Amino acid sequence: MYYNNNTLIYLDGKFVKASEATTDLYCQTLHYGYGVFEGIRAYATETGTRVFKAKEHYNRLKNSAALINIPFDYSTQELVDATYELLEKNNLNDAYVRPLVFCDPNMSLARPNNVSIMICAWEWGAYLGDKRLRLTVSSYCRPHPRSIKIEAKVCGHYVNSILATNEAKDKGFDEALLLDSDGYLAEGPGANLFFEKNGVLFTPQLGNILPGITRATVLELAEKLGVEVKQGLYKPEVLVSADSAFFCGTAAEVIGIESVDERKFPKSWNESLGRKLQEAYSRLIRNSEKILSTTH
Ligand code: PMP
Numbered sequence: 001m002y003y004n005n006n007t008l009i010y011l012d013g014k015f016v017k018a019s020e021a022t023t024d025l026y027c028q029t030l031h032y033g034y035g036v037f038e039g040i041r042a043y044a045t046e047t048g049t050r051v052f053k054a055k056e057h058y059n060r061l062k063n064s065a066a067l068i069n070i071p072f073d074y075s076t077q078e079l080v081d082a083t084y085e086l087l088e089k090n091n092l093n094d095a096y097v098r099p100l101v102f103c104d105p106n107m108s109l110a111r112p113n114n115v116s117i118m119i120c121a122w123e124w125g126a127y128l129g130d131k132r133l134r135l136t137v138s139s140y141c142r143p144h145p146r147s148i149k150i151e152a153k154v155c156g157h158y159v160n161s162i163l164a165t166n167e168a169k170d171k172g173f174d175e176a177l178l179l180d181s182d183g184y185l186a187e188g189p190g191a192n193l194f195f196e197k198n199g200v201l202f203t204p205q206l207g208n209i210l211p212g213i214t215r216a217t218v219l220e221l222a223e224k225l226g227v228e229v230k231q232g233l234y235k236p237e238v239l240v241s242a243d244s245a246f247f248c249g250t251a252a253e254v255i256g257i258e259s260v261d262e263r264k265f266p267k268s269w270n271e272s273l274g275r276k277l278q279e280a281y282s283r284l285i286r287n288s289e290k291i292l293s294t295t296h
């Protein structure tokens with residue numbers, strides 16, 4: 001359960017009980033998936049709770065709304081402040097934070113005049129667990145960037161992620177790996193992909209993937225650690241001959257990949273670049289010095 005009788009959510013400038021908050025069944029977002037959201041994590045640090053990369057997430061939320069013509073004029077700072085207040089009111093330290101911008105009742109396909117924002121938070125462990133993942137290449141591809149705004153985190157896009165996840169789990173795998181519509185490696189249903197070959201790290205370039213905030217953090221950490229990273233378009237065959245691989249995302253953090261369609265990566269996880277970056281990421285999210293974050 002994500003909430004109890006005492007849980008508060010933020011709704012349009014007010015804190016209200018989650019159990020009493022309502023929305024309209026004629027809401028455009030519910031019918032057409034026309035809304036935007038974020039997934040953020042907060043961590044307990046020595047100097048208190050820190051919302052990791054809060055500004056980056058709220059900037060992306062605003063950008064997602066703008067990209068699909070949803071009028072949403074909150075400032076990033078207002079949203080960051082509301083998030084800290086929400087966590088405090090709910091006594092949450094380590095938490096997952098979910099902001100959702102949703103539209104007014106409107107059965108037409110015209111853009112809305114008014115939108116609402118809700119932010120809720122709950123304790124949530126590692127999304128994909130902590131064991132190495134067994135992936136399968138999905139029969140679903142990521143939506144074509146000319147069909148949607150791929151860099152926006154839009155509610156409706158996640159039907160693609162849900163279909164891919166269900167298919168992978170039905171086939172007995174932990175998670176899916178999706179290609180783009182040209183057959184290049186893209187991303188997971190909710191995470192970005194990196195792989196290692198001969199001491200170099202590779203990741204699909206931006207354009208056909210969600211620009212992950214964790215991906216950007218991993219790129220910064222790799223640079224700090226002196227690890228060379230290449231970004232490009234890679235076919236699945238390149239991944240199949242890689243030494244090791246990992247997914248990264250806010251919910252999943254950094255998580256190793258054991259195999260793709262039963263083909264195991266040869267390098268032991270503990271010796272991989274992914275493991276090094278996983279450790280660096282764990283240190284960073286708990287770090288009260290905010291080395292790489294521009295947040296707060
Ligand atoms: N790709 C997709 C499709 C996602 O849903 C997510 C999760 N937001 C990611 C990548 C990783 O993004 P982030 O690191 O910003 O959470």
